Amino acid sequence: MRLEYLFKRLFAFISGTSPMHQHVALSLLFEIMDTCDRAEVRSGILQDIDRQKANLENYRHHPNIDLNALDAAIGDLNRVSVALMGKGRIGQAARENEWLMSLKNRFAVPGGTSQIDIPSYHAWQLSPEENRQRAITQWVEPFMPLFDGVSVVLKMLRESGSPIDAGTQEGGVFQEMLGGKIYQMVRVWVSDERLIYPEISANKYVVWVRFSELDNQYKTQLITTPTAFKLSFCNV
The missing domain is CATH 1.10.3900.10 (YacF-like)
Known part of the structure; x- marks a missing residue:
């Protein structure tokens, strides 16, 4: 990439x-x-x-x-x-x-x-x-x-996954158990109306997604309110 x-x-x-x-x-x-x-x-x-x-x-x-x-x-x-x-x-x-x-x-x-x-x-x-x-x-x-x-x-690889609707919970974290499945890529889409970006971490058991944005001083602020997004798990 x-x-x-x-x-x-x-x-x-x-x-x-x-x-x-x-x-x-x-x-x-x-x-x-x-x-x-x-x-x-x-x-x-x-x-x-x-x-x-x-x-x-x-x-x-x-x-x-x-x-x-x-x-x-x-x-x-x-x-x-x-x-x-x-x-x-x-x-x-x-x-x-x-x-x-x-x-x-x-x-x-x-x-x-x-x-x-x-x-x-x-x-x-x-x-x-x-x-x-x-x-x-x-x-x-x-x-x-x-x-x-x-x-x-x-x-x-990107075309191997289909987007699904997802959202973070209170506290600003989304969690998805993988159930033993192996993926090579996780894709995330958010609305263009919000200047936010995802942070993704994963291991063989679970994937976490949370969102952050930059304030006026360019400091990272974690978004703790529920955020809707689309998610795709990709593997060929």
Whole structure:
């Protein structure tokens, strides 16, 4: 989910036309690079894909299953799995760009990308917009198999649960016993009319949900009055 968060922000800033937008996009790309350096990232996503494929196959002989939809879902998983299993490190093509890697090192230094520290980056920012857009698209492209894998896995996981109506009790806490069932994700929806956010904790026995909000001094305040919300337990 952290990778999904980084990619969403990356795409939002890539669409910007100013050098400042692309500066933020590059900082996000470098964060994704650092995340990919952890060996378990790719293996973890591939394991989730294999688990989802196996679980979907179990539905093949279910009398009410839509086989076309099932085959399409499994096909999507196979597609992203093959792309993600490519040789070498994720984003290897971008890592082989010496100038880009030198720029990455400067991003790690506060203020290290000033025109005094790395004038070539300043010159790049003054280049035509279409050149900058083309370059940054090329640098992001090697990481797209990772984005596709994360997107497909999370999409199927989120769609595996159906929202139900729920609410906290007096004191502001909701509690649900799991009864031995195992879930990979809990989703919560609240009304847009209230600027509140959920805090979720869980173990193999029970899930707790409570809500908080920020006051005018940006201090967290626990909401102790009953709060209605929607809840979904997800597992593939």
